Amino acid sequence: xxxxxxxxxxxxxxxxxxxxxxxxxxxxxxxxxxxxxxxxxxxxxxxxxxxxxxxxxxxxxxxxxxxxxxxxxxxxxxxxxxxxxxxxxxxxxxxxxxxxxxxxxxxxxxxxxxxxxxxxxxxxxxxxxxxxxxxxxxxxxxxxxxxxxxxxxxxxxxxxxxxxxxxxxxxxxxxxxxxxxxxxxxxxxxxxxxxxxxxxxxxxxxxxxxxxxxxxxxxxxxxxxxxxxxxxxxxxxxxxxxxxxxxxxxxxxxxxxxxxxxxxxxxxxxxxxxxxxxxxxxxxxxxxxxxxxxxxxxxxxxxxxxxxxxxxxxxxxxxxxxxxxxxxxxxxxxxxxxxxxxxxxxxxxxxxxxxxxxxxxxxxxxxxxxxxxxxxxxxxxxxxxxxxxxxxxxxxxxxxxxxxxxxxxxxxxxxxxxxxxxx
Amino acid sequence: xxxxxxxxxxxxxxxxxxxxxxxxxxxxxxxxxxxxxxxxxxxxxxxxxxxxxxxxxxxxxxxxxxxxxxxxxxxxxxxxxxxxxxxxxxxxxxxxxxxxxxxxxxxxxxxxxxxxxxxxxxxxxxxxxxxxxxxxxxxxxxxxxxxxxxxxxxxxxxxxxxxxxxxxxxxxxxxxxxxxxxxxxxxx
Numbered sequence: 001x002x003x004x005x006x007x008x009x010x011x012x013x014x015x016x017x018x019x020x021x022x023x024x025x026x027x028x029x030x031x032x033x034x035x036x037x038x039x040x041x042x043x044x045x046x047x048x049x050x051x052x053x054x055x056x057x058x059x060x061x062x063x064x065x066x067x068x069x070x071x072x073x074x075x076x077x078x079x080x081x082x083x084x085x086x087x088x089x090x091x092x093x094x095x096x097x098x099x100x101x102x103x104x105x106x107x108x109x110x111x112x113x114x115x116x117x118x119x120x121x122x123x124x125x126x127x128x129x130x131x132x133x134x135x136x137x138x139x140x141x142x143x144x145x146x147x148x149x150x151x152x153x154x155x156x157x158x159x160x161x162x163x164x165x166x167x168x169x170x171x172x173x174x175x176x177x178x179x180x181x182x183x184x185x186x187x188x189x190x191x192x193x194x195x196x197x198x199x200x201x202x203x204x205x206x207x208x209x210x211x212x213x214x215x216x217x218x219x220x221x222x223x224x225x226x227x228x229x230x231x232x233x234x235x236x237x238x239x240x241x242x243x244x245x246x247x248x249x250x251x252x253x254x255x256x257x258x259x260x261x262x263x264x265x266x267x268x269x270x271x272x273x274x275x276x277x278x279x280x281x282x283x284x285x286x287x288x289x290x291x292x293x294x295x296x297x298x299x300x301x302x303x304x305x306x307x308x309x310x311x312x313x314x315x316x317x318x319x320x321x322x323x324x325x326x327x328x329x330x331x332x333x334x335x336x337x338x339x340x341x342x343x344x345x346x347x348x349x350x351x352x353x354x355x356x357x358x359x360x361x362x363x364x365x366x367x368x369x370x371x372x373x374x375x376x377x378x379x380x381x382x383x384x385x386x387x388x389x390x391x392x393x394x395x396x397x398x399x400x401x402x403x404x405x406x407x408x409x410x411x412x413x414x415x416x417x418x419x420x421x422x423x
Numbered sequence: 424x425x426x427x428x429x430x431x432x433x434x435x436x437x438x439x440x441x442x443x444x445x446x447x448x449x450x451x452x453x454x455x456x457x458x459x460x461x462x463x464x465x466x467x468x469x470x471x472x473x474x475x476x477x478x479x480x481x482x483x484x485x486x487x488x489x490x491x492x493x494x495x496x497x498x499x500x501x502x503x504x505x506x507x508x509x510x511x512x513x514x515x516x517x518x519x520x521x522x523x524x525x526x527x528x529x530x531x532x533x534x535x536x537x538x539x540x541x542x543x544x545x546x547x548x549x550x551x552x553x554x555x556x557x558x559x560x561x562x563x564x565x566x567x568x569x570x571x572x573x574x575x576x577x578x579x580x581x582x583x584x585x586x587x588x589x590x591x592x593x594x595x596x597x598x599x600x601x602x603x604x605x606x607x608x609x610x611x
Binding site: 196209214215216284341343371 | 539551555556558562579583587
């Protein structure tokens with residue numbers, strides 16, 4: 001109980017400052033085939049400074065799976081019944097988004113849209129949102145999610161958030177932003193390194209490691225209140241937090257009993273239990289989505305490799321066999337495999353492995369790629385890379401075809417963590 | 424080849440820790456004559472002088488006395504705190520044994536004194552795995568210090584991994600400087 005100290009934000013820790021340098025995402029490689037889509041500016045959209053369709057189009061374009069087509073169809077349709085499918089088919093468009101915006105007089109706006117399939121000549125979706133102008137961005141991401149899901153069959157992740165660490169001079173910040181880099185908010189600032197942020201499954205809290213006490217200590221911080229709590233500050237090093245899917249427990253790496261070893265601990269800091277005993281390093285735990293197993297890195301075989309622990313039986317199975325350095329496993333939310341970092345010829349690259357086939361696919365070029373984190377739809381991976389002297393974030397699709405670069409104007413950016421689906 | 428040597432040392436160290444009695448350090452002395460033989464060069468001589476000075480004062484309550492001043496004396500080996508490692512390695516090179524022994528003897532002579540050993544790595548490799556590698560380096564230094572007279576409770580080992588590089592460059596000279604364990608005495 002002594003360890004469960006609610007630490008109020010110390011002077012070294014500043015409250016969130018809204019004006020963060022924003023990440024912008026560039027597509028640097030696209031899918032082989034893209035879906036041609038026409039997103040018609042909504043009726044009355046120009047009445048508001050920040051529109052909606054521009055953000056929808058940018059979201060879809062950035063996914064690498066869509067191609068925005070300027071059709072020039074006139075007059076512009078705003079409702080499903082106004083769309084002449086033939087006009088759009090003639091311009092090579094497979095899908096059309098139309099919609100309207102109407103001020104309700106109380107500061108709120110009625111936003112409605114429809115998604116149409118010009119090949120099947122049907123309406124795929126239609127939604128209405130009543131929102132304030134401050135919610136336009138979020139609304140645009142929701143519309144993009146609907147379009148993405150209807151046209152690709154996969155859940156959209158435009159409404160999710162990402163966390164990452166920035167380093168500017170000697171200053172470190174843990175930042176949370178929208179998945180497109182928008183709306184960045186500093187959660188914690190420190191003059192000592194921060195690393196390993198990871199989201200609680202409900203998206204309300206972050207666990208991370210801070211060196212502010214001249215050693216690695218694991219904290220949990222509420223995003224709503226900013227309050228933080230020491231999760232693990234035992235003798236030695238405390239690191240590599242990983243939430244269990246139930247959100248009640250975390251796996252962590254502690255050296256309190258000698259060597260880097262895996263433990264589980266309740267999210268309130270109670271109930272510490274050792275998970276495994278090995279003579280070497282065991283670290284970087286990642287729960288499988290059913291919560292029944294843990295992937296982790298161990299050098300028990302002489303080189304760092306990825307293993308899987310069956311928590312109930314205690315059985316440990318080696319998962320990686322190619323190469324002499326495989327670390328940082330992250331279990332995919334779809335339960336089909338995991339991403340990790342592999343070293344080959346001195347280059348560190350992100351790879352993905354399928355449980356069933358054991359097939360390994362290298363997804364990124366290196367040379368210093370690390371910290372992969374998988375989107376909740378298992379289709380995109382965000383990771384840290386080195387570009388010249390700078391740390392940047394990059395994205396890659398799980399099939400390796402779509403490549404993105406997230407560019408920050410000033411700071412080094414690292415340690416990305418993709419948040420869960422919005423509730 | 425190298426790994427066998429590490430393995431042998433670790434086994435020896437563990438064997439030493441888990442048994443009791445005065446012969447505990449014997450296996451390591453066999454492996455590390457430089458660390459325990461007084462007839463070596465500069466560093467070892469200084470270590471001998473320091474050790475004599477510290478043990479010359481009463482052991483009880485001597486933590487803050489002349490011994491502590493020796494930690495800051497640039498002419499004293501106790502002012503040296505850095506142990507450097509090869510890439511991907513955590514074996515302690517012979518040249519650092521006099522330094523480590525001096526700090527071990529200091530802790531032995533000052534039982535109330537405490538120290539932290541901070542392990543570091545170069546920038547290659549993933550962050551959390553490097554935290555674990557840095558920890559291995561710190562633990563290797565601690566094991567040797569315990570075998571040479573310090574007690575377990577006096578030394579905490581922690582790791583900064585690659586998070587706090589002393590040199591920011593992306594070249595071998597910077598990497599070599601960052602593959603390091605540092606001995607920090609309490610209050611510093």
